[in-house]
Amino acid sequence: MKYGFFLSLFFVILLFSCKNDDDVNIETIPPRLLADVSPENDEEIREFLETHFYNYEEFAAPPAGFDFRIKIDTIAGENADKTPLMDLVRNATVTVSSTELGLTEEENDIPHKFYYLSARPTFTELDAMLPTPEIGAFPTVADSVFVRYEGKLLNGTSFDSSLNNPVWFDLARLQDLAQGFRGFAEGTPMLKTGGEIISNDDGTVDVEEYGVGMIIFPSGLGNFSRVNGVIPQYSPLIFTIDLFTLNRTDHDDDGILSIDEDVNGNGFLYDDNTDVDDEPINISFANFQDADDDGDGVSTRNEISAENGDIIFPYPSTGGVPDYLNPDVQRTPSGN
Missing domain, CATH: 3.10.50.40 (Chitinase A; domain 3)
Known part of the structure; x- marks a missing residue:
């Protein structure tokens, strides 16, 4: 009888404990501003x-x-x-x-x-x-x-x-x-x-x-x-x-140092994406990670290279805009 009493008491406590757990509301605190x-x-x-x-x-x-x-x-x-x-x-x-x-x-x-x-x-x-x-x-x-x-x-x-x-x-x-x-x-x-x-x-x-x-x-x-x-x-x-x-690093191996792909010059590399309007947002990435900076189908390296593979300085441009940033110009190493 004594052990039966304690066993019954144990199940009563367990029942109330489970009930209390079910009633608990877990509050998620949003991040601060x-x-x-x-x-x-x-x-x-x-x-x-x-x-x-x-x-x-x-x-x-x-x-x-x-x-x-x-x-x-x-x-x-x-x-x-x-x-x-x-x-x-x-x-x-x-x-x-x-x-x-x-x-x-x-x-x-x-x-x-x-x-x-x-x-x-x-x-x-x-x-x-x-x-x-x-x-x-x-x-x-x-x-x-x-x-x-x-x-x-x-x-x-x-x-x-x-x-x-x-x-x-x-x-x-x-x-x-x-x-x-x-x-x-x-x-x-x-x-x-x-x-x-x-x-x-x-x-x-x-x-x-x-x-x-x-x-x-x-x-x-x-x-x-x-x-x-x-x-x-x-x-x-x-x-x-x-x-x-x-x-010095060229992350996307496009011939342009990553620091020079900070187009807006604000020191933050991740907000420079000159082809963001042409790519779905889920695959767009910053210029320093992008081998085709203007999204025109011709790689940046091709648009800044001579036929022998050397990088052209200053970079080729049309109408004052570098060709590798101009989607309307698809320049190849042959100059076409």
Whole structure:
């Protein structure tokens, strides 16, 4: 009887538990607005920059064995007199629209500010180079870069790194917000690559005076409302970067560097599609990914090549419009 009582009680509890589960309504919370999150993230980032510093003194006077890696700490206690990051960084602004993140609530061209630091060379040294920069010294958002990096949240949690094994990153791919790290692609061109690549006897290589920097960007240039591993929703991200070298990239192998396919010149590669009106929207893609930029059935490479295969500079044009962007002109290497 005793066991029968407990068994009956168990089934009563199970019955009510199942009933309660059936009655539960799961509420889906829609993503927040870019226009609301962007200023909130900027406030978080600015507070971080005001209350933290990096080891700038070591970069200014490198001690023996210094590894030239950025280390961030809080301004407090014995570090109370340190110069805050806010006084040492610069910033830039890019716009983001909801469609770029696959959001349903329409928002267009919402400003997103990111902050960047060049620890080596210093900004003063960079400014001296910029009027006549060394060829290949600075990447563009369309290039591939060879880097060592670490990604962190503002609370110091590391979510990704390649501190021991440098890797290649295609910045153009990262500029696609579906990847979650557009801020990395936008900030890296603010840094300088290294100099001569030196081969060592053990098979490794060293790069002279490689660039060392940091980028901090809002979630609208990151994962935004997506949870990605330890990265929560709406989280600003920090990346420290050692920039070794770069490759100029022609993604679609059409003879035109991808950066030169930024037709409107706004620095965003994915909104340049000169044949979008001629293709179904589900197969249209940006010029830097499109081997036939005007959709006229003649490849871009053919429309800019001589009979011997050499690229013609300046590119052939008709009526002031490059032939490879003019669907009314189907030029071939023979000139017809």
